[in-house]
Amino acid sequence: MGVKVSVIVSVRNPGAAADAGIRSVLEQSLPPDEYEVIFVDDGSAEPFAARLDALAASRPNVRVLHLEPTGSPMRGRNMGIAAAKGEYVYLLDQGDRLEPDALARMYARAVATEADVLLGRLVREESGPQTAFGINRDRADILRDRLLTQLTPHKLFRRRFLADHDLRFPEPGGALAECAFVLRAYLSAKVIAILADRVCCHVAARARPSDDPETIAEEVRALLDVVDEHTVPGKLRDRVYAHWLRVAVLRPFTTRRFLTSSQNRGVLFTTLRELVLERFPPHLDSHLPVHLRAVAALLRAGRLDELCLLAGTSRGVRMRAELHGARWDDGVLTLTLGAEIVDADGSPMRFARSRDGRLFWRPPVNAPILPPDLADVSDAVARARLSVHVRHAETGVTYALPATGGVTLLRDSDPDARREDGVDDTVRVRLEGEARLDPCTAALGHPLPRGLWEIHVRAHGGAYRASARLGAAEDAIDCVGTVTEYPRRLVMPCWTRNGELAVCVEPRSYAESIALVSQGVSITRRRGHLFVVVPVPYVPPSGGPAVELVLRSRSREVAVPALAEPGIPGRMTGQLIAKVPVRRLPAEDCLRPGRWSPSLRVDGREVDLRFTLEMSLLNRVRLRSATLPAAPAPSGSSRARRVWRRAALR
Structure with a gap:
């Protein structure tokens, strides 16, 4: 049987950052004779280059292409695709990591759907949810399935499809070179499929692309030429144009850098205004969020001062969810x-x-x-x-x-x-x-x-x-x-x-399950003792193991048994109650003035709880949460502030 998938990995002096990724491509569930790995080395130093050669010498399905350094992976990707033998190719960067069964799953899905391009579910370190992977698709649509949000090269491409359409990465390539390649592939493909129900690849954080205005403008023009070449006037072209207007042209005017650098601000404004007047007609603005419509209107009108004012007053707009x-x-x-x-x-x-x-x-x-x-x-x-x-x-x-x-x-x-x-x-x-x-x-x-x-x-x-x-x-x-x-x-x-x-x-232990909800703790003083009540989210049928509450302050330690009791119906299944002696004067096994950090001890192992106790010199004990919400307390009445603090301790 021939090679099903060629994995092309671009590398350049990655150090230990590539170890997990290298292991992931060498330990795929596909048999070694059904896939190959091509490391394209952009002039790495001798230690790493020698390591790649050693891998190739010991594994028949591994090859290494050593190139003169260019500082860009684009030429290497083109050479890797040209050297590939697989029915499909998959492109990786150093630091990326495949799931063990990723190639087998993606290949089976691509063959079943006769896909020219297949998107396997990605996990990106620096991003949130990716709506393109909401459902498996045999026939994905560029607009409906939001494929324009997935323009990195981490995809399975049919090698014959790439050859028939002469699809190559621009060399040496700029910030949008990958986007241009993938966009051309989307617009040329007969079938694009999505494998969403299993994670295929973990994508490492990527270097920030160049934000030079003239470079951005030049590359956006090249992208729009690709769109014009593969589409006719209408909805698809307008929506693709609006995407690039939004992410590459207007978004820079909402950033902190635009507000803080007067010299770069003028160059950005002049260069991108010329691009907007040249390639983005006003009718596209209806596809934009309303605040970016305002940015586009001010940009076309040449009103830099008002654009700065809009950017300044709009920063910090956010959603508050409860x-x-x-x-x-x-x-x-x-x-x-x-x-x-x-x-x-x-x-x-x-x-x-x-x-x-x-x-x-x-x-x-x-x-x-x-x-x-x-x-x-x-x-x-x-x-x-x-x-x-x-x-x-x-x-x-x-x-x-x-x-x-x-x-x-x-x-x-x-x-x-x-x-x-x-x-x-x-x-x-x-x-x-x-x-x-x-x-x-x-x-x-x-x-x-x-x-x-x-x-x-x-x-x-x-x-x-x-x-x-x-x-x-x-x-x-x-x-x-x-x-x-x-x-x-x-x-x-x-x-x-x-x-x-x-x-x-599935918390790792009984103690951890309690620690996760320990912000709901309460305390009561009574007759020389402090009663600490910690909620228990689930009580095993056996009643749970024996638990100790351990309190530490500097070199001092107080450990007392924590007894399980029934909880509040509908609120918690149980609660741990610990009775801690309190003394103002020094005494063994008693709480004294200072700050005390609690933990639970179960079977000789301890788990930290998410609150602290503070005892003053006047023998008063205060409960403090070790964790507070990131948002600041709202201004307003003292009652509102008290409600906020109580919510934070829950």
Whole structure:
């Protein structure tokens, strides 16, 4: 049987960073005679180059191409493709890592779908959820499946397809050289398939591309020439053009660098304004988010000062997401959520509402930037929705959760809100919804792997798209764990060290399961003792092992038994109660003035808990959380601040 897949790995003095990636391509489940690995070495120093030669000498399916250094992987990729023998080729960078069965799965899927290009599910260190991998696709669409968000070369390409269309990477290539290659492949392919239900490749963090305005403009022109060559005027061309207008041309005007460097600001403005006037007609602006429509309008009008003002006042706009409740329904965790876009100062974003009910974006600068038809966000708000996904804290793997909900318009109660001609009032747009997490099927029909899964929320529609982690309203979450039917595992909601919602699948120990919810601790002083009550999310049928609460302060240690008792129905399955002696004067095995760090000791092993105790010289004991949410406490009344602090300790 011939070679099924040729893996082409671009390397240049990677050091130890390439070790995991090299092992991953050498230890594939495909038999060695069914795939080959071609290392394309861009002038590495002798130690690493010799190591590659040693690998090739010991493995018949490994080859090495040594090149003169160019500083770019593009020439090496072209030479690797030309030397490949496989039916398909897969491109990797140093530091990337394949799953053990990735080549076998991708090849089988590509053959079954007769794909020219196949996208296997990626995990990127520096990015969030990737909507292109929401579902397996036999026939993927560039627009519907958001393939323009997947323009790195980590794909399976049919080698004959590349040859027939003379697809090569530009040499030496710039920041958008990979994008140009992949975009040309998308537009030339008869069949593009997606393998979404299994992770195939972990993509390492990549170097930041050049942001020289003249280089960007030149490469964008080349990309648009590719689009013109492979499309006809219409929806597809307009949407692809709008994508590059958004990510390569307008986005730089929203960055901190644009605001802080006056010299680079002028060059950027002049160069990209010329590009916009030349290649991006105004009718494309309707495909942009409304704040980028304003950037495009100011850029075309040559209004640099107002563009700087818009960028400055828009920075810090974000989404604030809240958890209102969490409950288990037949083994499915149901989360009740709310979210709202807020300005940099934390105040809710407001939209103008006309007398006929249409909603309009109100720019943060006091200038008529957009005509009414482009400022109208009524349809976008009507389509607004919440999307929720889980992300593995260690691997970065993400999966979308089913979510439902809708939009609520809240009439503005601010008496100082601006009123304009034709505007009846101003409103806030609030998103409400529910998300359901089934631990047995959340990984695209498969059980969630073991570990800590963070909960992330995104808002789509209206004036902005934004994402956030989940904070909590008071009493929003219980810490009850549940045991899934198949496979049988403990799954429990908890708080991360940053005070944000997560779900732990199969904690490593009984003590760890308690530590994850230990922010819910409470203390009571009574008759010379401190009673420390720690919630227990799940009590084994046996009642659990013997547990000690250990408190340490510098070189001192106090250890007392922690006894399990029934918990609060619907709130926690159990609680550990430890009775700690308290003395103002020095005494053995007693709490004394100082800061005490707690842990649980079970079977001789200890796990740190997420709170601390502080005892003052006046014999007063205070409870402090070791973890607080990243967001600052809101301004306002002292009562509001107290509510926020209590929520942070949950």
